[in-house]
Amino acid sequence: MELILKPWPLYLAGPGIAVVMGLLVYFGKSFGVSSNLRTMCSLAGAGKYAECFKFDWKSQIWNLIFVAGAMIGGYIAHNYLTESHQINLNPNTVNSLKELGFTNIGAAYMPQGIFGVDVLFTVKGWLYLLTGGMLVGFGTRYAGGCTSGHAISGLSNLQVPSLIAVVGFFIGGLVMTHLLLPFIV
Amino acid sequence: MKYFKFLLVGVLFVIVLSKAEIIFWYGIYEMFRFESFYIYGVIGSAVLIGIVMVQIMKRIEFKGTHGEQVQFVPKSFSVPRYLFGGIIFGLGWAMVGACPGPVFILLGKGVISILVVILGALVGTFL
Numbered sequence: 001m002e003l004i005l006k007p008w009p010l011y012l013a014g015p016g017i018a019v020v021m022g023l024l025v026y027f028g029k030s031f032g033v034s035s036n037l038r039t040m041c042s043l044a045g046a047g048k049y050a051e052c053f054k055f056d057w058k059s060q061i062w063n064l065i066f067v068a069g070a071m072i073g074g075y076i077a078h079n080y081l082t083e084s085h086q087i088n089l090n091p092n093t094v095n096s097l098k099e100l101g102f103t104n105i106g107a108a109y110m111p112q113g114i115f116g117v118d119v120l121f122t123v124k125g126w127l128y129l130l131t132g133g134m135l136v137g138f139g140t141r142y143a144g145g146c147t148s149g150h151a152i153s154g155l156s157n158l159q160v161p162s163l164i165a166v167v168g169f170f171i172g173g174l175v176m177t178h179l180l181l182p183f184i185v
Numbered sequence: 186m187k188y189f190k191f192l193l194v195g196v197l198f199v200i201v202l203s204k205a206e207i208i209f210w211y212g213i214y215e216m217f218r219f220e221s222f223y224i225y226g227v228i229g230s231a232v233l234i235g236i237v238m239v240q241i242m243k244r245i246e247f248k249g250t251h252g253e254q255v256q257f258v259p260k261s262f263s264v265p266r267y268l269f270g271g272i273i274f275g276l277g278w279a280m281v282g283a284c285p286g287p288v289f290i291l292l293g294k295g296v297i298s299i300l301v302v303i304l305g306a307l308v309g310t311f312l
């Protein structure tokens with residue numbers, strides 16, 4: 001019961017991700033979530049505007065199903081497998097967030113100032129979330145993969161391009177966290 | 186139900202990620218401030234095991250459920266493309282604290298505002 005309700009130590013979580021990748025490979029697929037964004041664009045009719053969205057999206061149905069499973073899993077984990085929704089954070093992290101004006105730090109998964117339902121009624125809230133989403137979408141498409149496709153699948157297969165992409169992820173993430181976020185949150 | 190197994194793997198994936206608590210904005214922020222080793226440990230151990238797994242599968246010419254040897258498609262090489270794309274992705278990742286997998290998980294967890302992020306991601310992908 002402990003194991004089901006408490007957060008896992010990393011020696012369970014890391015191998016768990018490797019098992020997921022292994023299962024998908026075993027089923028003849030590859031582990032990479034961001035391909036779904038491209039598939040969804042195609043489904044929405046993007047093939048009319050750009051050549052690269054004209055592909056056989058039916059071959060990607062399995063990945064959409066995988067994402068559907070992810071949403072169901074999110075619901076299950078949230079409602080049945082989590083004892084406390086309080087996040088434990090390093091005190092230094094909490095202090096730095098306080099300086100940035102965050103409140104109720106760690107009380108929910110996402111800071112309410114960015115993800116609370118009330119931000120949906122503000123222009124700034126929309127701009128922030130849309131911009132972040134667009135950067136993620138554009139970056140992942142341009143680099144040909146995200147954390148799952150490059151950092152896990154690519155590095156596991158010793159791909160140099162994936163290493164370059166992961167270095168890029170970190171340059172971008174560090175610049176945003178340390179230099180830009182203090183001004184935009 | 187040839188697709189049902191993917192649904193189950195998706196559920197498994199998320200239970201692992203949720204238990205690992207690596208899909209939250211705070212966790213990503215903490216990671217980029219180097220104030221927690223946890224996510225590095227999770228990704229690092231996943232990759233180490235992944236490397237061993239892929240090597241073994243290649244050596245023993247491991248066959249998948251479709252009856253053929255499993256393929257690992259190498260990625261074509263380009264430094265600027267991966268670096269530039271990676272940096273853009275990283276900027277967004279630190280902003281919204283979620284990559285393409287977790288955005289859908291968070292939707293399942295009932296974080297409604299993540300829909301705006303998904304909308305943005307679709308627009309970004311289209312661009």
